[in-house]
Amino acid sequence: MRKMYYSLKYIFNETFISLRKSGMLILCAIIIITTALISLGLFILADRAASAVISGFENNLEIVAFLEDGFNASTLKNVIIPNISNYPEVASVRLVTKEDAREELKKEVPELRDVFSIIEENPLPSSLRIKVKTPDTLAAVTDRMKKENGLAIEEITYGGENANSFLKASQKFRESSLFVLIIFIIASVVVIAATIRLTVYSRFNEIEIMRLVGATDWYIKWPYILEGIFLGVVSGALATLAVLFIKNGVFLELSKSFIFLKNIAEGVNIFDICWKLILVGILQGIIGAMFSTASVLSEKK
């Protein structure tokens, strides 16, 4: 137990010495890793933004089946609506009468109040508003409704076209930014490995002596792994600060113009991003350190 204590003391001491000796190298590594981690943080923020927009779309997606005037109200209420409600993909079905439609429009566009007071006949059609459980079933439900119900439907519309294009765009964005992110993270690992490798080589004589006097591989490696962890923690913390600044500054400012960003700016838990960035930083540090020490130690038995 005492031996372990003295060994740990030695390892921490050596880590500190190593960090002090290679100040400029460490600074360069921190800058590069922080840049990569900021990218990761922004990716997480952007992903949250895209998810929020998609979720907004999904919540508002519905099929609108406009009914021809003079439909049979009894058949609609007793047969067709219950029938559609029974589709497994359907979440709810609501009948919007001509009157309901007019009131809705008045609420949404108050400027039209005067127009409605001028025109005598309500030009808005009645409609069925059908919400589905998942947006990918919109087309199938629409087809089935058309085939099965023999409704006097004027037109069926749904927001699927817009939603699908947005979904595709956001998917492309995620794929391309994920690719850039992976490149950044790999670059960071390489930079950490190179930085620690330089430290290792600068202390090659010492490592050689350690091996010859009976130090275990792990005993030799630990100071460098701690160095990698230090790089990861510091870079992760700096990246978190940067992301916090971007979230609070840029997002809040932009959210004045783009309402959907307001939720992102206010809703994202910075600690959730913080621990992810630090964890990724630490993992990068450990992997980089393991690579650099393994390559040096494998040269010797």
Add this chain to the structure above:
Amino acid sequence: MIEFSDVSKIYSNGVVAISDVSLRIEKGEFVFLIGPSGAGKTTLLKMVFCDETPTTGNVFVDGRNISKLRRSEIPYLRRNVGVVFQDFKLLDDRDIFENVGFALKVMGFAPQLIANQVNHVLEQVGLSTKKRMFPSQLSGGEKQRVCIARAIVNNPAILVTDEPTGNLDPYISWEIMKTIIDINNKGTTVIFATHNKDLVDRMRKRVLVLRDGRLTKDEPRGTFDFEENVL
């Protein structure tokens, strides 16, 4: 204690360093290892502290076959083998005390125990008054004695020295020799690789001669005349 059984070592570039060597060194023995440069002396010594493994044959150190040791077991074998190099291999940024104590620190010993042991061995090699000096402030002979102190600080059973007097004048070489003889007299097995004819001839200890990787002579009280008495 140390046994080579039909050992050969061929490096990946095809160089044959050791060829079919068999020998046995008993506990507490003092053995000179001589031969021309490139004869395989260093490779043979490296096998004793497991820095090289044989291509064929077996090397036993303390009854353990070094070819069959797991990588994780090697450090523990090395803690029982002290090594002294011609080029000292000292840490320039640490003083003599720290250089000697380094081996014990690596093994996780308590500072007080390290201090006691380091002071003891520095006295043994005659450097107790210079323990706060740095290697750059010492002469070649003193550096070599620091190296010896580091090698014996944890009381290893075996001391391997690779031309420890190679860069030293005859007087200092003899002082180093006397220090190592003292260590041997306390029961440590010593393998002493050297080109120093004077030392070998004066000591009349067991002499092993290597030529082109082959053991060409093994004499109990030998001299440096390795070219004449080919086995």
